[in-house]
Amino acid sequence: MNLFTDNGIYEVVYRxxxxxxxxxxxxxxxxxxxxxxxKNILTxxxxxxxxxxxxxxxxxxxxxxxxxx
Numbered sequence: 001m002n003l004f005t006d007n008g009i010y011e012v013v014y015r016x017x018x019x020x021x022x023x024x025x026x027x028x029x030x031x032x033x034x035x036x037x038x039k040n041i042l043t044x045x046x047x048x049x050x051x052x053x054x055x056x057x058x059x060x061x062x063x064x065x066x067x068x069x
Contacts, residue, residue, distance in 0.1 A: 009041065012048050013056040
């Protein structure tokens with residue numbers, strides 16, 4: 001099951017910190033640790049999260065993506 005889609009916009013809670021307006025970039029496995037890289041579509045900042053530290057993930061409405069493109 002794929003949690004992320006190519007055109008989805010997400011909110012992530014990572015170890016108590018909330019991140020919004022993220023698009024999926026890639027998922028990596030390094031030394032048996034899963035990492036997820038996401039990009040903030042408003043600021044261009046890139047974030048790489050240790051998947052085990054993600055407390056919650058939620059997809060935001062697709063209508064937001066249309067405005068950000």
